[in-house]
Amino acid sequence: MVYDKPIVKVVPPGPKAKEVIERHSRYVATTTHDPEVLPLVIDRGEGVWLVDVDGNVYLDFSSAVSASNLGYPTHPEIKKAIIEQLEKIAHAAGTDYYNPYQVALAEKLASIAPGKFEKKVFFCNSGTESIEAALKVARYATNRKLFIAFIGAFHGRTLGSLSLTASKPVHKRKFFPTAPGVVHVPYPNPYRNPWYIDGYEHPDELVNRVIEYIEYWLFGHYVPADEVAAVVAEPIQGEGGYVVPPKNFFTELKKLCSKYGLLLVMDEVQMGLGRTGRMFASEHFNVAPDEVCLAKSLGGGVVPAGATIIRKDLDFDPGAHSNTYGGHALVSVAALKTLELTEKYLPNVQALEKLFRESLNELKEKYEYIGDVRGLGLAWGVEFVRDRKTKEHAPKLRNKVVNEALKRGLAMLPCGKSTIRLIPPIVIGEEEVKIGLEIFKEAVKSALT
Ligand SMILES: Cc1ncc(COP(=O)(O)O)c(C=O)c1O
Structure with missing residues (x-):
């Protein structure tokens, strides 16, 4: 462990943080910073700890929304791979010429992705672009125009992916019309769904309702199934609140897709890779x-x-889709090393799941204001409600918990309407998890008193 506990010398934002925020607000276009949540101005990272510009040290339970899964600063093996590649070539015009670096990454991704069929990989630079490519692949390969997405989904913010996104109205306000041809259906959220089914007690009933909704209501009334190119889904909804669907949902959904010739696109941008x-x-x-x-x-x-990993037979014809930096040589070697390292840390994630499950469920037993606890591996969501019966969301309480935790040296991010996500880097150790969960408990206690 780099630190054995957080160090908070000055309540964030400290004086140096305030100065950066002031300059930021003058020059950087506004993005997602939530004014109700205390800001964190990061100077550097060490292991699973973040150090802010005022010298405060926080345990990181946010992983830059699962981008920094391997901790900080740069993992030494990735750094080495990058430096070696810099000596050769950084950008090898991978979309016009060929290079062995993106090939190696594509081979690796194709070999580890689910499905015993041949695959190819389209490279790009972000999550939203990987979704755009998936949509274009689906239209191109099926010659169908429509898409089904889920309420609560987040797939990005460019106009194509935004048309699928449906987790918060703020993402879409003033941006309509987004791409036409997307129909949204309820996600099988075991805790909150339009049918008031307790999906933990009755998972099959919930799954059947969603499948029936698509097949009977949608296909039977207003969306011709043979014009739908694909269903796009997150395996666990991330921005929507870390919602874990029933175990058999996707096998049933895939059966439905096969019945009507639809493709299934899984958005693993937040939940994938460990x-x-x-x-x-x-x-x-x-x-x-x-x-x-x-x-x-x-x-x-x-x-x-x-990256968008596709069934080989779905591939484009030359020139149909491309981008400049996708398959960048330096990025490819860094990503390949990332995959190798991630594989090594899978047992760590599996081993630590129990600590989260037990500790968070204990908290739920204790506090009426925790309505639901859900997760897998190191992807956990805790949903705050004003009343367990009505399940009225408690966003203010949720934000207070996030802030109380930050003041005590634990960095976490909100998601959904009133959920906190607890997502440490996958390289975290058991002791660090225990420290973080203890602070989380204290923050909940303090926010409630
Ligand atoms: C599931 C999912 N898909 C897509 C995206 C968009 O990724 P990016 O921000 O890299 O465009 C996100 C980002 O949070 C995401 O969580």
């Missing part, structure tokens, strides 16, 4: 998607990387 204890979260659900989208952690927290 976060859930498997390389692909889809593996937990025994499903082999036709397309898998990756980004965030693919770049090892160091370089921007995106």
Whole structure:
């Protein structure tokens, strides 16, 4: 452990942090910073700890939203691979010429992605681009125009992916019309769904309702099934609140897709590559998607990387889709090393899951205001409610917990309407997890008193 506890000398934001924020607000266009959540101005990272510009040290339970899964600063093996590659070539015009670096990464991704069929990989630079590519592949290969996505989903913010995104109205306000042809259906959220089914007690009933909704209501009334190119889904909804669907949902969904000739696109941008204890979260659900989208952690927290892994027979014809930096040589070697390292840490993630499950469920027993605890591996969500019966969201309480935790040296991020995600880097050790969970408990206690 680099530190054995957090060090908070000055309540964030300290004086230096305030100065950076002031300059930031003058020159950097506004993105996602939530004014209700205390800001963190990062100077550097060490192991699984973040140090802010005022010298405060925080345990990181946010992993840059699962981009920095391998901790900080740059993992030495990735750094070595990058430096060696810099001596050769950084950018090898991978979309116009050929290079062995992107080939090696494509071979690796094709060999580890779920599904016993041949695959190819389209490279890009971000999650939203990996979704755009998936949509274009689906239209190109099927010659169908429509898509089905889920309420609660987040797939990115460019106009194509934004048309699928449906987790918060703020993402779409003033941006309509987004790409036409997307229909949203309820996600099988075991805790909150339109049918008031307790999906933990009755998972099959919940799954059947969603499948029936698509097949009977949608296909039977207003969306011709033979015009739908694909269903796009997150294996676990991330921005929507770390929602874990019932185990058999995706096998049932895939059956429905096969029945009507639809492709299944799995967006593993946030949950893929080790976060859930498997390389692909889809593996937990025994499903082999036709397309898998990756980004965030693919770049090892160091370089921007995106990839869409597709069934080989779905590939484009030359010139149909491309981008400048996709398959960048330096990014490719960094991503390949990231995959190797991630594989090594899977047992660590699997071993630590129990600590989260037990500790968070204990908290839920204790506090009425915790409505739901859900997760897999090192991907955990805790949902705060004003009342367990009505399940009324408690966003203010949630934000207070996030802030109380930060003041005590634990960095976490909100998601959904009133959920906190607890997502440490996958290289975290047991002692550090215990420290973080203890602070989380204290923060909940303090926010409630
Ligand atoms: C599931 C999912 N898909 C897509 C995206 C978009 O990724 P990016 O921000 O790299 O465009 C995100 C980002 O949070 C995501 O969580």
